[in-house]
Amino acid sequence: KFYNETMAKMFLQFYEHTAQxxxxxxxxxxxxxxxxITKKNREEMLHKDSERSQHMPYFGTWARLFKIxxxxxxxxxxxxxxxxxxxxxxxxxxxxxxxxxxxxxxxxMAQVCLNEGPCLPLxxxxxxxxxxSRDEKELLWAWQGWxxxxxxxxxxxxxxxxxxxxxxxxxxxxxxxxxxxxxxxxLYLNLHTYMCxxxxxxxxSELINLRGSIxxxxxxxxxxxxxxxxxxxxxxxxxxxxxxxxxxxxxxxxKPSKMFERAEKFFTSLGLLSTPxxxxxxxxxxxxxxxxxxxxxxxxxxxxxxxxxxVKKCTEVTIEDLLSIFHQMGHIxxxxxxxxxxxxxxxxxxPAFEEAVGSMVTLSASxxxxxxxxxxxxxxxxxSEEEVNFLMGIxxxxxxxxxxxxxxDLFRWKVFDGTIQKDVxxxxxxxxxxxxxxxxxxxxxxxxxxxxxxxxxxxxxxxxSVPYIRYFISLVLQFQFHDALASGHVxxxxxxxxxxxxxxxxxxxxVLKLGSSKPWPEVLQKITGQTxxxxxxxxxxxxxxxDWLVTENVRQGEILGWPDFSCTFEEKD
Ligand SMILES: CC(=O)N[C@@H](CC(=O)O)C(=O)NC[C@H](CC1(C(=O)N[C@@H](Cc2ccc(O)cc2)C(=O)O)CCCC1)C(=O)O
Ligand SMILES: [Zn+2]
Numbered sequence: 228k229f230y231n232e233t234m235a236k237m238f239l240q241f242y243e244h245t246a247q248x249x250x251x252x253x254x255x256x257x258x259x260x261x262x263x264i265t266k267k268n269r270e271e272m273l274h275k276d277s278e279r280s281q282h283m284p285y286f287g288t289w290a291r292l293f294k295i296x297x298x299x300x301x302x303x304x305x306x307x308x309x310x311x312x313x314x315x316x317x318x319x320x321x322x323x324x325x326x327x328x329x330x331x332x333x334x335x336m337a338q339v340c341l342n343e344g345p346c347l348p349l350x351x352x353x354x355x356x357x358x359x360s361r362d363e364k365e366l367l368w369a370w371q372g373w374x375x376x377x378x379x380x381x382x383x384x385x386x387x388x389x390x391x392x393x394x395x396x397x398x399x400x401x402x403x404x405x406x407x408x409x410x411x412x413x414l415y416l417n418l419h420t421y422m423c424x425x426x427x428x429x430x431x432s433e434l435i436n437l438r439g440s441i442x443x444x445x446x447x448x449x450x451x452x453x454x455x456x457x458x459x460x461x462x463x464x465x466x467x468x469x470x471x472x473x474x475x476x477x478x479x480x481x482k483p484s485k486m487f488e489r490a491e492k493f494f495t496s497l498g499l500l501s502t503p504x505x506x507x508x509x510x511x512x513x514x515x516x517x518x519x520x521x522x523x524x525x526x527x528x529x530x531x532x533x534x535x536x537x538v539k540k541c542t543e544v545t546i547e548d549l550l551s552i553f554h555q556m557g558h559i560x561x562x563x564x565x566x567x568x569x570x571x572x573x574x575x576x577x578p579a580f581e582e583a584v585g586s587m588v589t590l591s592a593s594x595x596x597x598x599x600x601x602x603x604x605x606x607x608x609x610x611s612e613e614e615v616n617f618l619m620g621i622x623x624x625x626x627x628x629x630x631x632x633x634x635x636d637l638f639r640w641k642v643f644d645g646t647i648q649k650d651v652x653x654x655x656x657x658x659x660x661x662x663x664x665x666x667x668x669x670x671x672x673x674x675x676x677x678x679x680x681x682x683x684x685x686x687x688x689x690x691x692s693v694p695y696i697r698y699f700i701s702l703v704l705q706f707q708f709h710d711a712l713a714s715g716h717v718x719x720x721x722x723x724x725x726x727x728x729x730x731x732x733x734x735x736x737x738v739l740k741l742g743s744s745k746p747w748p749e750v751l752q753k754i755t756g757q758t759x760x761x762x763x764x765x766x767x768x769x770x771x772x773x774d775w776l777v778t779e780n781v782r783q784g785e786i787l788g789w790p791d792f793s794c795t796f797e798e799k800d
Contacts, residue, residue, distance in 0.1 A: 228292060228293070228294040229292050229294070230293075230294055232300060232303060235307060239303065239306055239307070245282065245286075246282065246571075247532070249279050249282045250279065250531040251530050252278070253272075253276060254529070254531060256268075256274070256275035257272050258528060258537070258539070259271065259272070261335075261521065262511050262522075263520070264336065264519075264521065264522065273321070277324060280321075283313050287312070291311045293307050306569060306572070320391055322391065326391065327388070327691075329384060330388065330690045330691070333377065333380050333381060334690035335520075335522040335524070337376040337377045338376065339369065339372030339373055347369075349523070350524075351543050353449065357370065357444075357448060358448070358456040359447075360447075363434065366445065367444050367673055369444075370449065370673065371444075371673070374672075374682050377684050377690065378653075379679065379680055381681045381690060382678075382679060382680060382681040385683075385684060386652075389643065389649065404696065404700070407703055407760065407762055408629070408633050408699075411629050414622075414629075415629050415630060417776040417777055418627070419669060420776075421780055422441060422457075422461055423439055423440075423441055423669075426441055439669055440669040440671050442670070442671060443672055443673060445673075450686050452632075454623040454627040461619065462619065463779070464612040464615065467612055468616070469613075469616055469617060469620060470604050470605065472598065472604070476544050476546065476549070481544050483540075484512060486544070486549045487510075487538070487556070489601070490549075490555075490588075491556060493556075493591070493592060494556060494588065496726050496727045496728075497727075497728065497731050497735060498735075499735060499736070500560065500564065502536065502563070503536065505535060506536055509537050510537040511538075512542050513541065513542050514541035521539075522539070525538070525539065525540040525541075525555055526540075526555070527556075529558075531570055531573060534566075536562045538552075538555045540555065553585055553592050554582075554589055556585060556588075557582075557585020557587070557589075558585060561575055561580075561581055561739055561742075564739035565739065565741070565742030568742045569744075572742040572743050576746075576750035576751070577697075577747040578694065579696075579697045579700035579701045579760075580701075580747060582697050582704075582705075583700075583701040583704035583708055586701055587704075587712070589705075591709070591712075591724045591726060592726075593621060594722060595617060595722065596723075597726055614721075615775045618721055618769060619772060621769075625765075626769070628702060632695060632696075632698045634659045635688065635698075636694060636695045636696040637659060638656055639689070652678070653676050653677065653681060654676075654678065656682055656683045657672055657676060657682070703760055704751075706720075707755050707761060707764045707765075709725075710755070711734060712725045712731040713725065719771065720764065720767050734753075737753070
């Protein structure tokens with residue numbers, strides 16, 4: 228065991244320099260691949276990926292030779308301990324990386340072909356059908372087509388991927404998630420009960436049985452994870468419909484670049500950093516029309532050289548895409564804020580923080596006040612009924628997401644720890660989604676599914692092996708941050724807009740710069756004054772809606788608390 232700090236310092240400087248180069252080359256090669264999917268670019272990416280996969284465990288092993296407990300410098304201790312745990316995260320096998328690339332490419336290239344017409348990719352075509360079609364048969368066609376297109380191809384591959392993953396199950400970190408999940412259940416249950424009744428009125432009982440489940444293809448999202456596209460069917464006060472912001476954006480001839488400029492302007496209004504000039508030249512802001520195959524799933528990229536940051540998005544001029552760009556620019560802001568730290572600390576305080584920064588700003592950008600001031604709404608004020616309609620719109624994105632975000636990694640952790648065996652992956656996926664022992668979201672498949680398919684693979688993060696629990700925690704954290712930034716704001720939280728807020732500037736300016744150099748509870752405390760993630764702010768934000776839902780559900784004779792009430796959350800028979 229080595230003890231002297233001088234040696235450790237030299238080791239870390241050597242790691243720092245080599246890692247920065249290896250990571251920069253890996254990101255460059257991966258970017259080239261996902262923005263131009265060819266065999267050559269895939270090989271180049273895999274080559275850089277294997278270099279990265281060897282570099283990390285090599286330094287991880289070396290780092291373990293240092294006896295950290297004997298050192299004084301806290302930063303040095305934190306860096307070394309992060310390095311010592313690094314090799315558990317990376318599976319070095321080359322064929323493992325090949326499988327990952329194959330799964331992600333399969334997802335990105337999958338299409339659904341009309342019997343005699345063209346073949347449709349997910350973005351924008353199939354997502355457009357799922358979001359806007361009013362024809363149940365068409366929704367079923369697109370939903371089933373996509374599950375089959377991806378799920379069938381990945382069935383075997385995913386089993387090999389699990390075999391090769393040396394991931395240790397992380398069920399232990401799971402308990403406190405369960406705590407958060409329980410806290411949010413009343414909100415989800417009341418929303419789902421109300422939705423079930425409202426959709427039953429629209430679709431009738433052959434589709435919506437009053438046993439509480441809503442077939443997954445009717446929620447107008449390919450994964451039934453956001454329900455915002457059926458707001459028109461479930462609007463609490465139908466006489467006061469919300470304005471169609473997408474229509475207003477199109478009538479004002481918005482372009483993708485303007486959407487990015489607006490998002491950037493929000494961050495600079497908080498005294499945060501503007502994007503470097505090359506961002507506007509190197510980003511891919513629209514789906515290319517030169518025939519290149521690209522991975523359309525939106526993402527934000529850090530090239531670990533302190534200046535090159537990019538976004539890749541097949542942007543459509545819609546309010547959903549505008550808000551999603553705010554989310555991506557949150558990642559970009561974090562990259563810019565921590566760029567002077569050691570590469571070991573170039574990350575969010577924890578992965579949920581990275582997700583929550585952009586989503587927190589999106590909460591302000593969704594507010595009536597912000598949109599009105601930007602000329603995207605014309606009604607000056609919202610009465611209490613319009614406010615409930617507004618909150619329903621936000622809830623259909625945020626509350627509907629709760630069980631989905633929770634079960635995505637619950638499923639994968641059970642797969643990795645062997646609780647879910649490989650011959651029942653598909654059935655267990657739908658079991659989690661549709662009642663069973665731990666009732667979660669009641670969105671059963673509209674048609675029977677078999678083990679010839681791997682439906683979880685129809686979701687990007689499963690095919691691309693991207694962890695998901697960060698989004699579940701970010702859902703709670705973004706409201707906690709939003710509430711902290713609103714400390715100077717008078718009035719209900721859902722009306723708060725932090726644009727140009729000096730208090731927000733004060734709270735954020737030194738925090739994002741910390742990257743992952745400090746324990747996340749310390750960073751949380753700097754923003755919110757608390758050291759624990761708490762759902763209190765989220766519940767406060769939705770209180771007017773929850774009050775309305777409870778009254779409405781009781782009025783409709785729904786007695787909450789399954790399993791014996793009409794619109795029952797059925798136990799799977
Ligand atoms: C190089 C790289 O991969 N970079 C990472 C960032 C990093 O790790 O540095 C990255 O850009 N990841 C992409 C991912 C994209 C999106 C996503 O996948 N969202 C989830 C969950 C969700 C749902 C609602 C919501 O409001 C926000 C998120 C989903 O759509 O299911 C799609 C549009 C929104 C965010 C992202 O930005 O998180
Ligand atoms: Zn994100």
